Amino acid sequence: MDNRPIGVFDSGMGGLTAVRQMIRLLPGEDIVYFGDTGRVPYGGRSAETIVRYARQDVAFLRSFDLKAIVIACGTVSTTAMDVLKGENDLPILGVVQPAAQAAASATKTGNIGVIGTKATIRSGAYETAISALLSKAQLTAKACPLLVPLVEDGRVRRGDAVTERVVEEYLSSVKAAGVDTLVLGCTHYPLLMDVISDYMGNSVTLIDTGEEAARAAAALLAKRNQLNDPDRAGVRLYYASDSAEDFAATANLFLGKDISDRVERVAIENY
Ligand code: DGL
Numbered sequence: 001m002d003n004r005p006i007g008v009f010d011s012g013m014g015g016l017t018a019v020r021q022m023i024r025l026l027p028g029e030d031i032v033y034f035g036d037t038g039r040v041p042y043g044g045r046s047a048e049t050i051v052r053y054a055r056q057d058v059a060f061l062r063s064f065d066l067k068a069i070v071i072a073c074g075t076v077s078t079t080a081m082d083v084l085k086g087e088n089d090l091p092i093l094g095v096v097q098p099a100a101q102a103a104a105s106a107t108k109t110g111n112i113g114v115i116g117t118k119a120t121i122r123s124g125a126y127e128t129a130i131s132a133l134l135s136k137a138q139l140t141a142k143a144c145p146l147l148v149p150l151v152e153d154g155r156v157r158r159g160d161a162v163t164e165r166v167v168e169e170y171l172s173s174v175k176a177a178g179v180d181t182l183v184l185g186c187t188h189y190p191l192l193m194d195v196i197s198d199y200m201g202n203s204v205t206l207i208d209t210g211e212e213a214a215r216a217a218a219a220l221l222a223k224r225n226q227l228n229d230p231d232r233a234g235v236r237l238y239y240a241s242d243s244a245e246d247f248a249a250t251a252n253l254f255l256g257k258d259i260s261d262r263v264e265r266v267a268i269e270n271y
Pocket of ligand 1: 117185
């Protein structure tokens with residue numbers, strides 16, 4: 001047993017979709033979350049900037065004594081994972097490998113779609129990870145930059161004409177390619193599950209990267225005999241690089257619960 005917390009970080013609030021899954025699967029675990037709300041979004045930035053920001057995010061999290069770090073951010077996982085792994089001596093899990101494994105298991109035809117930020121699609125990380133698992137895999141990838149601001153504006157429901165139109169615009173090429181599995185390669189997309197599923201059709205399996213990362217974290221900690229007591233109530237601490245009040249006010253959308261009294265601001269540029 002290991003009662004140290006798990007560190008989780010993201011470019012902003014979106015990583016809370018992964019935390020939500022971790023709380024469901026690992027209720028006894030303490031979690032320290034950092035959201036870089038002062039510098040979000042990362043998804044349109046250069047690889048060099050994403051790596052620089054991610055190093056600071058990890059340095060802040062490592063001011064705690066952690067047993068592992070989960071990179072909830074699709075952009076950081078696809079762009080900075082190797083650098084971060086090479087520089088840190090604790091287990092670091094990203095979303096790519098777990099989601100690639102889930103996609104490779106779910107597909108029947110090998111025809112898989114991947115959507116994410118510009119940086120995620122530019123990285124080619126899903127092509128590399130999925131092809132290594134399934135040589136017959138054929139990937140159709142599409143960057144969907146407008147989906148993040150739509151989700152952050154709360155426009156996530158079925159019937160929202162703007163969101164439905166944007167989803168149709170982005171996903172038409174993925175749908176036309178006839179994929180049977182679609183990787184939702186960004187923290188925000190699980191909130192659009194209904195709209196995306198309505199457009200793609202019921203026969204397409206949607207892979208929630210945060211959920212797969214949470215499962216992988218549970219499996220890794222179990223294998224290393226590092227799970228905390230599952231019957232205790234895990235403590236979660238939330239940190240943000242912009243206003244703590246704004247973070248708390250928006251968190252409910254991603255996390256499904258109120259955290260107003262547990263958010264602190266961090267000067268991330270000092271790390
Ligand atoms: N968290 C980012 C991701 O999953 C989306 C927001 C951003 O662009 O920073 O890729």
